[in-house]
Amino acid sequence: MTGKISGDNSAVSRANKALLYVIVIGFCAFTTFPFVWMLLASVKPLEEIFGRNFLPINPTFENFKNLFTQMNALRAFFNSALIAVTSTVLSVLFCSLGGFGFSKYNFKGKTFLFSLMIGTMTIPFVVGLVPTFIMMRNWFHWIDTPLPLIVPGLANAFGIYFMRQYMDGVPNELLEAARIDGAGEPTIFWRVVTPVVVPAMASLGIIFFMASWNNFLFPSIVLRSPDNFTLPVMIASLQGSAGRTPYDLMMAGSVLSVIPMLLVFFGLQRYFYAGITAGGVKG
Amino acid sequence: MTETVTIRKRAQPKKRGSWSVYPYLFIAPFFVLFCVFGIYPILFSIVLSFQEWNGAPGAQQFVGLDNYTQLLRDNLFWESMFNTVTIFVMHFPIMMVAGLGLAVILNQNLLRFQGLWRALIFLPQLTSMVAAGITFRLIFEGQSGIANRLIGYFGISPVPWLDDVWWARVAISILLVWAWTGYQMVLFLAALQNIPPELNEAAMVDGANRWQVFWKITLPFLRPVMIFMLTVSVIGTFALYTEPTILTGGGPIHSTTTPTMEISGQAFANLKYGYAASLSYAYFAVVVVATVLQNRLTAWRRS
Numbered sequence: 001m002t003g004k005i006s007g008d009n010s011a012v013s014r015a016n017k018a019l020l021y022v023i024v025i026g027f028c029a030f031t032t033f034p035f036v037w038m039l040l041a042s043v044k045p046l047e048e049i050f051g052r053n054f055l056p057i058n059p060t061f062e063n064f065k066n067l068f069t070q071m072n073a074l075r076a077f078f079n080s081a082l083i084a085v086t087s088t089v090l091s092v093l094f095c096s097l098g099g100f101g102f103s104k105y106n107f108k109g110k111t112f113l114f115s116l117m118i119g120t121m122t123i124p125f126v127v128g129l130v131p132t133f134i135m136m137r138n139w140f141h142w143i144d145t146p147l148p149l150i151v152p153g154l155a156n157a158f159g160i161y162f163m164r165q166y167m168d169g170v171p172n173e174l175l176e177a178a179r180i181d182g183a184g185e186p187t188i189f190w191r192v193v194t195p196v197v198v199p200a201m202a203s204l205g206i207i208f209f210m211a212s213w214n215n216f217l218f219p220s221i222v223l224r225s226p227d228n229f230t231l232p233v234m235i236a237s238l239q240g241s242a243g244r245t246p247y248d249l250m251m252a253g254s255v256l257s258v259i260p261m262l263l264v265f266f267g268l269q270r271y272f273y274a275g276i277t278a279g280g281v282k283g
Numbered sequence: 284m285t286e287t288v289t290i291r292k293r294a295q296p297k298k299r300g301s302w303s304v305y306p307y308l309f310i311a312p313f314f315v316l317f318c319v320f321g322i323y324p325i326l327f328s329i330v331l332s333f334q335e336w337n338g339a340p341g342a343q344q345f346v347g348l349d350n351y352t353q354l355l356r357d358n359l360f361w362e363s364m365f366n367t368v369t370i371f372v373m374h375f376p377i378m379m380v381a382g383l384g385l386a387v388i389l390n391q392n393l394l395r396f397q398g399l400w401r402a403l404i405f406l407p408q409l410t411s412m413v414a415a416g417i418t419f420r421l422i423f424e425g426q427s428g429i430a431n432r433l434i435g436y437f438g439i440s441p442v443p444w445l446d447d448v449w450w451a452r453v454a455i456s457i458l459l460v461w462a463w464t465g466y467q468m469v470l471f472l473a474a475l476q477n478i479p480p481e482l483n484e485a486a487m488v489d490g491a492n493r494w495q496v497f498w499k500i501t502l503p504f505l506r507p508v509m510i511f512m513l514t515v516s517v518i519g520t521f522a523l524y525t526e527p528t529i530l531t532g533g534g535p536i537h538s539t540t541t542p543t544m545e546i547s548g549q550a551f552a553n554l555k556y557g558y559a560a561s562l563s564y565a566y567f568a569v570v571v572v573a574t575v576l577q578n579r580l581t582a583w584r585r586s
Contacts, residue, residue: 020388027385028403031461035406037429038418050427094312101309110306117313120321124522124570126543127563128324130550131331134338135324152320155313185305214411216525217543221551232413236529239417247421254414261409269402276408276466277473 035258041251049247063252073253075227076234079146080257083230084212087150092205094155096197099163100189104175121157125217133221144224149215159204162275166200167193203275206268210261231257331560338554350561360562362537363545364569366452370539371520374456374463379512381460382467387501389468390475401472405465412462416529419458420445423530448538451531455539458526467512474508475501510581517573521566542566 041049042063044056051057067073102114132152136142142151170193178192194201216232223233235253238246265272332350336343354360385404389397407415422430423444431441444454478501486496524543527533533540540548542562550559 017393021394024385024388024394024400027381027464028400031404031407031465034415034418034422034461035410037422038414041418041421049421050424052427052432097309098313101306105303105306105309107303107306113310113314117317120317122574123321123325124518124563124567126522126546127328127567128321129543129546129563130556130559131324131327132320133550134327134556135320138340152316155316157313157317160310160313189309210409214409214413216411216413216528217547221547232411232525235411235417236413239529247417250417251421254411254417257411257414258409261411262406265402265406265409269398272405273469273473276469 038251038254038258041247042255044248044251046244046246046248049251063248064256067249067252067256071234071238071249071253072226073231073234073256076229076231077256079228080213080230080232081260083146083149084209086146087153087212088205088208090150090154091156091159091208092201095159095204096163096194096201097189098155098160099165099167100193102160103164103167104170104172104193117157117160121161129218129221136222143222144228145222146228148222149212149219149230153208153212159208162204163197163200166197170196199271199274202268203271206264206271207275209264213257213261328560328563331557332564333561334557336556338556343557346557350558351565353558354561354565359537359540359545360565363540363542366537366539367520367523367541369452370455370459370523370541371517373452374459375513375516375520377456378460378464378467378516379509381464382512383471383505385464386468386471386475387497390472401468404468407462408465410462412525413529415458415462416526419454419461419530423454445531446535448535451535451539455523455527455530458530462526463516470508470512471505474505478504510577513577514574517577518570521570 040056043059043061045058045060048056102110136148142148174192175188178188183191214232216236219230219233220236223229229237231253235250235257238250333345333347334343335346389401422428425441425443425446430444434442442450444450482500483496486500521542523541527539527541528544531539533544546559546562549555549562
């Protein structure tokens with residue numbers, strides 16, 4: 001969209017351009033405002049949160065202090081991080097392996113297995129919700145542990161599909177050359193292919209990390225004791241507490257849950273967009 | 284001699300047979316996990332949907348189609364369907380038009396700081412819906428909420444955002460538009476990048492104006508993405524859980540209770556595992572029918 005089209009800028013009058021700015025900035029204000037409101041509320045005492053002032057009169061870090069002393073937020077933060085990091089690293093590894101298998105080999109039943117895998121993507125999560133819970137409770141005794149939130153998602157269809165697309169772009173000559181040098185198949189995967197597909201792994205990893213970090217439905221069902229809560233479950237659990245809802249603590253907790261994602265986003269924006277669009281444009 | 288032998292040995296793996304076990308090994312993790320955590324629960328769910336069970340070991344009772352007949356007479360089931368359709372109709376068109384409009388604007392190299400605007404619009408996608416839901420509760424709070432104060436500046440009287448059946452649905456829809464427009468925009472932007480610039484230029488040279496280029500060239504190109512978004516949004520709206528749970532708690536009077544909330548409520552609050560399983564199959568059926576209809580419709584319009 002360069003060249004002639006941008007040379008065409010003069011055709012867009014100043015007034016029109018101003019209008020476009022108003023639309024875009026207006027929408028940005030809409031998307032950004034709740035973050036600003038969250039941040040401001042997190043440093044306001046409870047009475048001020050329901051007060052009429054936009055800015056805090058007595059800005060305070062008391063909410064954060066209380067969050068860490070009363071709610072064991074550090075533990076929740078750690079639980080969230082542990083689950084998100086473990087599941088992300090292992091999922092990316094297994095999906096890369098699966099993508100590699102589907103992309104670079106011919107084997108009996110490949111087409112059938114691949115279609116079967118793609119087919120599973122259309123089954124809504126909620127269909128298996130009740131039985132999965134029962135399995136976790138009666139068979140594995142995994143209730144109130146991080147395992148139900150890590151293990152079932154370790155190899156997922158979307159991830160394998162995503163990695164396969166990317167592996168298709170890795171030249172076969174590279175693999176052949178390694179084979180002639182006597183490398184075994186696992187070595188080829190680890191030493192030859194993995195380094196080439198790091199960007200795709202980063203994109204996929206970000207999607208997995210984000211999904212795990214923000215996950216709420218299943219964690220809220222399988223995690224029972226406050227010591228095992230993840231951040232979203234901890235924040236939501238405050239809502240049920242007796243008396244007035246402690247919005248001051250909840251806002252501080254929300255800020256705490258948003259900050260890591262913002263840091264990851266601004267550090268790795270490119271990979272975010274790459275991962276997000278891969279599902280859509282091809283799908 | 285030894286030299287040639289080793290070379291032959293090294294060259295051997297080129298033949299298919301000797302390494303054919305590896306691809307199966309590589310894809311095994313997915314299929315093992317899929318059997319345990321995918322196929323099994325889905326089959327178990329079918330069995331469960333013909334049973335009555337409170338979760339106590341050995342207390343399962345076969346009840347035939349009872350769960351399904353009960354479901355058809357269950358007002359909460361129909362209400363949750365109605366809520367989903369309503370919320371979908373309220374938010375999807377706005378989200379789609381906004382996402383498309385913003386993508387088209389930001390695809391033109393007309394404005395400064397494009398990357399910044401794109402990032403700001405995308406930002407809600409990163410947020411946990413628990414955090415977002417609570418923040419929106421505060422914003423929509425009836426007495427002191429900033430939303431009512433803002434519309435007050437324009438002389439509009441306060442709105443009972445979370446205390447009225449219809450306004451609660453509007454509030455959920457606003458939250459969804461907030462959360463998902465950035466996603467739509469990023470998808471549209473990627474699709475717009477795939478349109479060959481020569482096509483637009485050729486049309487412009489032929490004397491087409493910007494609107495004609497948009498209707499005749501851009502939109503048809505975006506069609507696959509739009510169909511994808513429609514499918515994802517239908518499934519996503521049926522799967523809605525966190526947003527209404529946090530923002531409205533499903534209320535007032537079940538007006539924002541969604542299928543997934545209904546299923547988890549029946550299972551984990553009422554301990555009706557069998558009934559919850561039959562509900563999940565009913566919703567699954569509806570989603571399948573909707574997807575098939577949609578595919579038919581798009582195929583029909585294409586021909």
